[in-house]
Amino acid sequence: MDPRIEEVELSGKGGPPADYEVALVSLNQWQLAWRRFKKHRLALFGAILFLGVVAIAVVGPVFLPYDPQYVPSFTSQFCDGSQTLKAYSGCPPFSAGHILGTTGSLRLDLLVLVVNGARVSLIIGVGAALVATIIGTIVGGVAGYFGGIVDNLLMRFVDVLLSIPLLFVVIWMSKVIGNGDWRVLLLVFSILGWPGEARLVRSLFLTLRTEVFVDAARAVGVSDLRIIFRHILPNAVSPIIVSTTLAVAAFIITEAFVSFLGFGVDPAVTPTWGNILTGGQDFIGQGNWWWTLFPGLAIVITVLGINFMGDGLRDALDPRSRD
Amino acid sequence: MIKYTVRRLLQAIPVMFGITLVCFMLMHLQPGNPADRFAQNARVTTAQIDAFKHRWGLDDPLWMQYLKWTGVWGDKGVVNALPGGSVDIAGLHVDLPGGDNGMLHGDLGYSITDGRLVVDVIADRFPPTVVLAGTAFLIWITLAFLAGVYAAVKRYGLFDSFLTIFNYIGYSLPTFWVGLVLITLFTAEPFRWFPASGMWDARSVPVFGSAEYWAFVGADPLYALTDLARHLALPVATLVMVSIAGDSRFIRSSMLDSLNQDYVKTARAKGVSERRVVFRHALRNAMLPVITNLGLEIPIIFAGAVATETVFSWPGMGRQFVEAVNHADYPVLMGVLLISSVIVVLANLLADIMYAVVDPRVKYD
Numbered sequence: 165m166d167p168r169i170e171e172v173e174l175s176g177k178g179g180p181p182a183d184y185e186v187a188l189v190s191l192n193q194w195q196l197a198w199r200r201f202k203k204h205r206l207a208l209f210g211a212i213l214f215l216g217v218v219a220i221a222v223v224g225p226v227f228l229p230y231d232p233q234y235v236p237s238f239t240s241q242f243c244d245g246s247q248t249l250k251a252y253s254g255c256p257p258f259s260a261g262h263i264l265g266t267t268g269s270l271r272l273d274l275l276v277l278v279v280n281g282a283r284v285s286l287i288i289g290v291g292a293a294l295v296a297t298i299i300g301t302i303v304g305g306v307a308g309y310f311g312g313i314v315d316n317l318l319m320r321f322v323d324v325l326l327s328i329p330l331l332f333v334v335i336w337m338s339k340v341i342g343n344g345d346w347r348v349l350l351l352v353f354s355i356l357g358w359p360g361e362a363r364l365v366r367s368l369f370l371t372l373r374t375e376v377f378v379d380a381a382r383a384v385g386v387s388d389l390r391i392i393f394r395h396i397l398p399n400a401v402s403p404i405i406v407s408t409t410l411a412v413a414a415f416i417i418t419e420a421f422v423s424f425l426g427f428g429v430d431p432a433v434t435p436t437w438g439n440i441l442t443g444g445q446d447f448i449g450q451g452n453w454w455w456t457l458f459p460g461l462a463i464v465i466t467v468l469g470i471n472f473m474g475d476g477l478r479d480a481l482d483p484r485s486r487d
Numbered sequence: 488m489i490k491y492t493v494r495r496l497l498q499a500i501p502v503m504f505g506i507t508l509v510c511f512m513l514m515h516l517q518p519g520n521p522a523d524r525f526a527q528n529a530r531v532t533t534a535q536i537d538a539f540k541h542r543w544g545l546d547d548p549l550w551m552q553y554l555k556w557t558g559v560w561g562d563k564g565v566v567n568a569l570p571g572g573s574v575d576i577a578g579l580h581v582d583l584p585g586g587d588n589g590m591l592h593g594d595l596g597y598s599i600t601d602g603r604l605v606v607d608v609i610a611d612r613f614p615p616t617v618v619l620a621g622t623a624f625l626i627w628i629t630l631a632f633l634a635g636v637y638a639a640v641k642r643y644g645l646f647d648s649f650l651t652i653f654n655y656i657g658y659s660l661p662t663f664w665v666g667l668v669l670i671t672l673f674t675a676e677p678f679r680w681f682p683a684s685g686m687w688d689a690r691s692v693p694v695f696g697s698a699e700y701w702a703f704v705g706a707d708p709l710y711a712l713t714d715l716a717r718h719l720a721l722p723v724a725t726l727v728m729v730s731i732a733g734d735s736r737f738i739r740s741s742m743l744d745s746l747n748q749d750y751v752k753t754a755r756a757k758g759v760s761e762r763r764v765v766f767r768h769a770l771r772n773a774m775l776p777v778i779t780n781l782g783l784e785i786p787i788i789f790a791g792a793v794a795t796e797t798v799f800s801w802p803g804m805g806r807q808f809v810e811a812v813n814h815a816d817y818p819v820l821m822g823v824l825l826i827s828s829v830i831v832v833l834a835n836l837l838a839d840i841m842y843a844v845v846d847p848r849v850k851y852d
Contacts, residue, residue, distance in 0.1 A: 324505030327835075328828045331790040332808055333513065336820060339812045340517045417661045421794055424663055425809060445667055445798070449683075453671045460664035467659040 200480040207476015213469030217462075221282035228276050254452040265454040267440075268447035274440075274454065278462050281435040284346045286466070288429075288436070289416035292353035296415075297408045299354070300361025301397070307362070308369025309392050319366065325359040331418065338422050344430025349422070353415055364407055368400040375399075402481035409474035413467040420463055437463050492840055499832050506828045507590075510821055511553050517817070558590050590825070596818040600811075605822040609804065613826075614696055615686055616803030620792050622719055623726035628781070631731050635738025636773075639746060640765055650735060657732030662791050666725040666798035673721060681720045684800035688714050695802065722799045726791050734784075738777055745773035775846050782838020786831050 191199070201207055225231070254268040264274035307318040337352045372378065373396060381395050416437075422428040423438030431439040437459045444455040525531040525539070540546045547555065595605035638647040674683035682688070686695050692714055693699035704711040745751065746769045754768045755761075793805035800806065804823055811819040 320501060320505065323502050324509055326786075327502060327506055327831045328509060328824060329786045329789045329793075329831065331793055332824055332827065335793075335809065336513065336812055336824075337516070339815075340513075413659065420661050421663050425797065427812065441664070441667070445670065448667070448671050449675060451675065456664070456667045456671055460661065460668065463661055463664065464656075464659050467661075468655060471655060471659050 197477075197480045201476050204476040204479055206472050207480070210469040210472020210474075210476065213465060214473055217282060217466045217469065218286060220279060221286050224279040224282070225276075228279060230273070230276060231280070254447060254450075254455055257454050264458045265452075267444070267455050268450065268452050274458050277435045277440045278437070278459050281437045281440050281459065282462065282466075284429060284434050284436045285416055285419060285438070285463070288346060288350050288353065288419045289412045291350050292357055292415045292419075293408050293411035295350075295354035296357035296411060297361050297404060300358035301365045301404060303358065304362035304365025304367075305369055305392050305397065308366035309373055309388070309396065311370075311373075315366070318362070322359045322362050325356075326363070330356060331421070334418060335422055335425065335427055338427040342427060344428075344433060346429045346434055346436070349419065349428050353418065357411065357415065361404070361407060361411070365400060365404060368403060369396055372396045372399050402477075405481060406474055406478045409470060409477055413470040413474070416463060416467055416470075488843070491843060495836050495839055499836055502832055503829060506825065506832070507557055508553070510824050510828075511556060513824075514817055514821060515549065517815075556590065558594065595822040595825070598811075598819045599816045600814050600819070605818045608807065608819055609822050609826055611696060612802060612804045612807040615801060616792055616796070616805065618686075618715075619719065619722055619795065619801055619803060620726070620788050623723045623730070623791075624788065626723065627727040627731045628734060630727070631734035631738055634731070635735040636742050636765070636770060638735070639739045639742035639773075642743065647739075650739070654732040654736045657729055658736075660729050662725060662729045662794035663798050665728055666722065666795055669721045669725055670798070682718055683721075686715070686718050686802055688718075722795045722801055725795050725798075730787070730791060733787075734777075734780075737780055738773070741776050742769060742773040745769040748772070775842065778845060779838050779842050782834045782836075782841070785834035789827055789831075 201211075254271065255262055255266045257263060257265040259265065262273050262275065264278065266273055267277070303318055303322070307315040334352060334356055337356065338349055342348050342352065369392075378391060378395055381391050386395070419428060419436060420438030420441070423431075423436050424441045426439075426442055429436045429439055431442060440459040441456060444452070444459075447455055525536050537546070545552075595609075597603065598605055598608050601608075634646075634650055638644075638650045641647060670683050672678060673680045687693075687700075692711065693703050700711075746765075748769075750772075751764060751768050754764050759768070789805065792803060793808065795801065796803045796805040797809050804827065807819065808823045810816075811823065
């Protein structure tokens with residue numbers, strides 16, 4: 165049976181009970197995609213993981229006893245009455261009310277840090293991916309639609325940007341114009357992250373602009389801008405959504421690394437999963453494994469969820485895949 | 488073939504030119520200039536500052552600074568554009584590389600931190616990166632091939648499912664964090680198996696790359712090799728773990744595509760043995776997209792190297808870059824950025840040419 169057709173049972177109130185009455189309801193593209201997405205168990209799992217992390221990031225800090233900058237005052241230099249574990253190198257999980265333990269040196273509560281850190285890590289990941297996609301779509305769309313000299317110039321520029329290892333430039337720019345403010349980091353990621361998207365969108369536009377419906381639109385005098393946004397873009401939107409989703413994951417990891425190095429968000433102002441990890445390495449030798457483990461796990465769980473989701477979207481949004 | 492190679496090389500020139508331009512613009516994004524450090528010093532006169540600016544060309548217009556940096560513009564104008572020794576060629580005087588002649592003369596300036604030539608600094612830091620990334624690359628590409636091909640042949644089997652899950656996880660791991668976890672696991676009790684940082688044991692082995700080092704290797708090759716291997720183990724494991732995912736997935740899907748082709752069905756129908764079908768008919772065609780992909784992976788290898796080198800204090804280019812950012816050592820920054828970009832361009836070029844070599848369907852002209 166055609167999956168676009170849904171069976172709906174009509175319970176006739178007034179008339180005689182029909183043995184079996186069927187109405188045909190047609191579904192649009194998005195409803196179809198949602199159906200396929202729902203059937204993709206891994207994707208659904210990923211979406212739940214990701215939305216769970218988002219929910220924790222939004223409401224989590226409300227339920228926690230203190231804000232991330234609060235330095236708990238320890239009455240003893242030892243953890244939880246134990247006479248061997250020095251609080252200086254961090255208290256292990258489940259000691260003295262710290263479920264995930266504390267960091268070394270400043271002895272901050274890791275649970276509070278990780279939950280609060282989720283906010284900026286997610287905002288930077290999602291925000292940078294969105295802005296990069298918008299810039300990439302405009303540049304790639306213009307290049308792919310107009311072709312010729314415009315395409316040539318824009319794509320050579322994209323070639324140049326893609327040749328310079330992105331991570332190097334991100335680190336450097338974060339150091340040069342960054343001041344520890346997460347908004348500046350978001351800006352840096354957005355300006356540098358679009359070339360890949362531009363190349364993708366251009367290739368989509370190159371094939372779509374030769375389609376008959378574009379010729380038809382042009383024949384009746386539709387403006388270039390309208391053709392790009394109303395006729396071509398909707399047909400290119402599925403791959404763009406998928407690549408944006410995967411870009412969120414990539415940006416979260418990049419932010420974590422840049423902040424870990426100390427060039428990103430200032431840990432004294434805003435915790436992120438990356439800058440929580442700064443300093444943790446020095447305490448591994450003193451047996452503090454939880455400091456490094458938990459913030460990293462938060463990254464892995466989130467990124468894993470996003471990647472599952474991206475794969476599900478890829479299958480769900482592909483109009484050729486019919487179940 | 489040669490024509491194709493030359494044409495691709497010529498196409499790379501505008502890209503390289505663009506790279507120098509972008510690097511130059513990035514450098515000038517920094518606020519202030521090197522002369523600003525005298526601003527607070529009452530004993531430095533304005534005339535001295537002007538002299539300093541003049542010496543280093545800071546009073547030149549920006550476009551001239553760019554031309555001087557690239558080496559197109561020298562003391563005697565554009566004549567210096569010709570790279571080479573200090574000789575007169577057909578009446579044109581050409582300077583030797585050294586100091587501030589510009590990069591067309593193989594000159595990237597001096598490091599601000601220790602005053603050495605940037606070219607020398609990079610020459611020191613390049614081999615360790617090649618050792619680390621090269622070893623890791625060989626291991627992960629071999630494993631990815633074995634895993635990808637096996638998973639494709641035994642599609643939906645136990646191993647295939649395992650690989651899929653493994654790949655999802657590997658794809659989601661931040662490189663630097665994997666390094667930290669490995670350090671946690673294998674450098675502290677109870678498994679104190681590997682050193683947590685560095686490339687050699689500083690107590691018993693001389694500095695890598697020095698003359699003493701090679702003398703030491705000559706005297707006791709076994710010890711030197713074990714020492715290097717012990718230091719390589721964790722960083723290489725880190726790179727392999729995070730990089731194997733993408734490649735094995737790519738190889739698997741490429742192999743699946745290939746196994747679905749008509750020529751594979753034909754071969755099977757003719758009664759060719761399964762082993763021969765897989766290795767002769769399918770694998771050879773599955774290699775094509777994989778080879779192109781390898782060239783495009785070079786920037787990712789660099790990115791991975793920055794993370795691993797920083798975490799494991801590996802004395803390579805990536806860590807050099809991070810140190811240079813820390814010390815605002817702009818000449819070194821520009822140098823590392825330029826060289827790695829050029830390597831990326833060359834790698835893409837190589838991938839294109841390789842593709843043309845291995846795929847007889849690609850026309851050269």
